[in-house]
Amino acid sequence: MAGDSRTNAAEFTVSEISGALKRTIEDAFGNVRVRGEISGYRGPHGSGHAYFSLKDDRAKIDAVVWKGTMGRLKFRPEEGMEVIASGKLTTYPGSSKYQIVIDNLEPAGAGALMALLEERKKRLATEGLFDAERKQLLPHMPKVIGVVTSPTGAVIRDIIHRIKDRFPLHVIVWPVRVQGETSGAEVTAAIEGFNALPEGGPIPIPDLLIVARGGGSLEDLWGFNDEALARAVAASHIPVISAVGHETDWTLIDLAADVRAPTPTGAAEIAVPVKADLEATLAGLGARLKASTTRNIDRKRTALRAAMRALPSPDQLLALPRRRFDEATTRLGRALTVSTERKRARLGAIRLTPATLARRIGEARRNTERDMSRARNALSGIVRERRARFARIEARLSPEPVARRNKRAAETLEGLARRSDQAIGIRLERLRAKVTQAERLLATLELSDKAILERGYALVTDADGTVLRRAAEVTSGKELSLRFADGVAGAIATGHAASPKTAPKPAAKAKTPSGQGSLF
Numbered sequence: 241m242a243g244d245s246r247t248n249a250a251e252f253t254v255s256e257i258s259g260a261l262k263r264t265i266e267d268a269f270g271n272v273r274v275r276g277e278i279s280g281y282r283g284p285h286g287s288g289h290a291y292f293s294l295k296d297d298r299a300k301i302d303a304v305v306w307k308g309t310m311g312r313l314k315f316r317p318e319e320g321m322e323v324i325a326s327g328k329l330t331t332y333p334g335s336s337k338y339q340i341v342i343d344n345l346e347p348a349g350a351g352a353l354m355a356l357l358e359e360r361k362k363r364l365a366t367e368g369l370f371d372a373e374r375k376q377l378l379p380h381m382p383k384v385i386g387v388v389t390s391p392t393g394a395v396i397r398d399i400i401h402r403i404k405d406r407f408p409l410h411v412i413v414w415p416v417r418v419q420g421e422t423s424g425a426e427v428t429a430a431i432e433g434f435n436a437l438p439e440g441g442p443i444p445i446p447d448l449l450i451v452a453r454g455g456g457s458l459e460d461l462w463g464f465n466d467e468a469l470a471r472a473v474a475a476s477h478i479p480v481i482s483a484v485g486h487e488t489d490w491t492l493i494d495l496a497a498d499v500r501a502p503t504p505t506g507a508a509e510i511a512v513p514v515k516a517d518l519e520a521t522l523a524g525l526g527a528r529l530k531a532s533t534t535r536n537i538d539r540k541r542t543a544l545r546a547a548m549r550a551l552p553s554p555d556q557l558l559a560l561p562r563r564r565f566d567e568a569t570t571r572l573g574r575a576l577t578v579s580t581e582r583k584r585a586r587l588g589a590i591r592l593t594p595a596t597l598a599r600r601i602g603e604a605r606r607n608t609e610r611d612m613s614r615a616r617n618a619l620s621g622i623v624r625e626r627r628a629r630f631a632r633i634e635a636r637l638s639p640e641p642v643a644r645r646n647k648r649a650a651e652t653l654e655g656l657a658r659r660s661d662q663a664i665g666i667r668l669e670r671l672r673a674k675v676t677q678a679e680r681l682l683a684t685l686e687l688s689d690k691a692i693l694e695r696g697y698a699l700v701t702d703a704d705g706t707v708l709r710r711a712a713e714v715t716s717g718k719e720l721s722l723r724f725a726d727g728v729a730g731a732i733a734t735g736h737a738a739s740p741k742t743a744p745k746p747a748a749k750a751k752t753p754s755g756q757g758s759l760f
Contacts, residue, residue, distance in 0.1 A: 258333035265338060269329035274301065274340055275348055281319045284310055290317065294325060294340070302332075302339035313345050313421045315462040321356060322348040347459065354458070357465055361492060364467070369474040370495045376479040378499060378510070379447045384410045385511055386446030386478070388430040391415040395452045395483075395504045402508035407515045412446060417463075418453040424466030427451060427493075431472045431480070448511055449476065451493060452483040452504040464491040473497050483507035693725035 252260070276294030284290045288307030293300050303325060305313070317323065326344040331337065364370065385403065389395050391413055400411055414433065416426035437445045451473070453464065463469075464484045473480050473496040482497035483504040494500040501507035693699070700708045701721045708714060720731045 255333070258331065258336070262331045262333065265329050265331055271326070271328055272340070274325045274327075276301070276323070276325070278317050278319060278321050278323060281317050292317065294323075302337060303327075303342055304339055305342045305345070309343060311421060314419070314459050315345075315347070316421055316424070316466075317345060318356065324348050357492070360465065360467055361495065364470055364492065364496070369470060374474060375498045378479050378481070381407075381513065382409065382447035382511065384412060384444045384446045384448075386412045386414060386434045386449045387452060388414045388416055388427055388434075388449065389452040389504075390418045393418070393454065395454050398505050399450065399452060399508045402505050403512055406509065407512035407518075409512065410444065412443065419456070419460050419463065421463075423463030424469045427464070428466065428469045428472045431469075431476055435476050435478055446478055449478050449480045450483060450501075450504075450507045450511060451480060451497070452507060453485065454504070455486040455489060461485050461489060461491055464493045467492070469493055470496040481507045481510060690725060693723070699723040 274294055276296050279293045279295045279300065281290070281292040284307070288310065290305040290310060292303055294303050295301070305317075324346050325340060325342045326346075327340050327342040329338060329340050332339060368374070387396060387399055389399075395418075396413060403409065403411060414430040416430050417423045418427075431449065431451070434446055434449055437443055439445065451464075453461070461484060470492040473482070473493055479499070480497045481499045481501050482491075482494045483501040483506065484491050484493060487502035490500075499510060501510050699722070701723070702708060702713075703719045703721070705721075708720070714720070714733045716733055718733045720733060722729045722731055
């Protein structure tokens with residue numbers, strides 16, 4: 241029957257069919273090589289496995305690299321890299337997908353690696369990691385050198401042998417792998433570790449670092465093209481010499497290092513000078529210093545001798561003072577003898593008798609009495625003069641003259657006060673007369689507006705207080721203010737102003753008795 245569901249086909253469970261497909265694919269594709277571009281690579285998972293995809297322009301296949309295989313890869317996978325993956329195909333029943341389990345991974349030719357290297361080089365150069373301004377000068381005579389290389393290779397032996405031959409010093413080796421997936425990370429950790437050594441710690445801080453490796457293919461040297469390693473070398477505060485590969489090889493670390501050496505042996509030659517050359521240089525400089533010192537002393541000695549010839553001898557310097565001293569000694573003896581003879585002669589000429597002494601005493605007594613008389617007369621005159629001066633001062637200081645002067649001053653002041661009152665009264669009378677005269681003149685000339693208003697005139701203003709001088713300024717219904725002689729009255733205009741042409745001619749103004757016309 242057409243609707244009968246019973247058939248001869250065998251029935252499978254989901255697990256059975258998934259297992260059958262898995263065995264079929266693994267048997268048919270037990271070992272394959274797949275070429276494609278890495279897509280979706282985010283680095284190893286927390287478990288150490290890496291999951292990504294391989295794709296071309298038309299298809300994509302999932303890929304997995306187990307943790308044990310990741311450590312054996314020669315280079316680290318990167319997003320967008322074209323590779324050739326070797327492994328086996330299998331399925332993952334949990335999602336009905338197939339994938340390749342990679343056992344080996346290699347770049348799809350040197351061209352792909354070079355393109356990746358050039359792209360990385362341009363990006364780091366744009367950031368300035370390779371600028372010459374960032375390069376540090378190497379120390380001329382380092383005390384400690386740090387070497388980052390494999391401890392079992394021939395490179396470290398060559399470096400130590402060359403340093404020992406040229407200039408023996410302390411060398412610290414940081415062992416690393418120089419090939420393989422972890423080589424870049426280990427060299428990076430070594431450089432950062434040297435830079436992180438504490439000052440004065442058990443391990444001295446190197447004055448210079450050498451990163452060295454022997455020659456090899458591009459894949460073998462790929463660990464030294466690691467971006468993190470190039471950044472660590474550029475950020476190192478210890479100068480770095482790069483000695484990776486042969487002279488024709490180049491890596492990113494060569495561009496980021498302060499100096500690039502063609503070979504590891506060349507790096508040792510750049511790092512330290514030749515001790516024999518330094519000793520020879522020091523010996524030459526010492527000989528030159530000794531010769532120059534000797535020549536300088538000889539020149540000073542010659543100059544001193546020339547100066548000594550130009551100076552007189554001590555006998556010549558002291559000859560003239562010595563002669564003057566001898567002459568003074570001779571004159572002093574003769575002068576002493578002459579002076580003694582003169583004093584003796586003068587003393588012998590004096591005759592001291594009682595009569596002579598009495599006469600001289602009498603003369604001295606008379607002179608003394610004369611001087612005493614003059615002194616008494618002078619004292620009497622001074623006393624009389626001082627007494628007269630005191631009398632005059634007493635007369636000036638008596639209260640009667642002062643009282644008389646005060647009385648005369650009071651009389652003078654009283655007279656001045658009377659004259660002042662009279663002058664002020666006269667002045668006020670004159671000013672009062674002038675004011676009265678001015679008032680009469682003002683009333684006579686009719687200059688006051690009050691006088692005009694008293695004659696019957698009125699002052700017309702509007703509500704704002706503006707004086708209205710023409711009838712044309714008045715309109716019907718306008719409020720007006722009329723000011724008379726005895727007050728102000730309000731008014732409202734009831735008609736329009738007449739035209740100036742038809743307005744009656746005002747009558748002639750009357751003359752005042754004085755013959756002068758009114759101002760209004």
